[in-house]
Amino acid sequence: MIVPPEGELQFSLSDEAWIDVVQDGHAVKSAGFSGVKTCPGIRKSVRFKLSAGPATVQLSGAKKADLKVAVLTPE
Template sequence: MNRASIAAALSFALLGVGAPAFAAETGGCGAFKWPVEADIALLAKPDWVDSGATVDLSGPVGVRVKLVDADKAGFAIAPERKPALSAPAGTLGFEARAGVTQVTLSDAAWADLVQDGKPVKPAGFSGVKDCDGAHKTLRFELGAGPALLQISNAPATSIGIALTPPAK
């Protein structure tokens, strides 16, 4: 075997070794830290709402929010990550029940949750790049009362959001 043949064989061998490792890192919808199948179903047939809308969170809900430029989004507080002024952004309000609320986004975007005028840090986060229908899911420990989800730096002019309140 000449050097070119050895180099080609080695290249193919390395590609074969790397492919399973890459697939294991992504893993599709089953790679989230907790189940998102119900969220994906909600995101498959969402109601369309405008940025700034308030949704009824008496049960799980899926919406597709029409986003606006970040400078017109009406954020309650500045997003943790500074948005580009022309990047799609928006808000979605809801009345929270005390406990853990799950928020799943259809696409890559930054999400901040605000309650009582203060940011609420996620209690948990999970994201994958190769799940058809969901990109990231977050869990927030909320008190009872109004809450505002702020979306910024979205890749498109709308985004799907599934919200699941704590069990009654």
């Protein structure tokens, strides 16, 4: 994916899984997260502060075969 100039992205997942972002060959530490087991549709959200340019998003540890992902630019 290409990160916009604003540099912060939020990834929201429909179920449990790990979200990792790699940029310039290094794992990026999350800038914040939230999770609610009782919220239908969104189980977890994680924010990352990134540099503009390419980044790789890695999802792992999903407990279900299908996982919905939303990528947002937080306001």
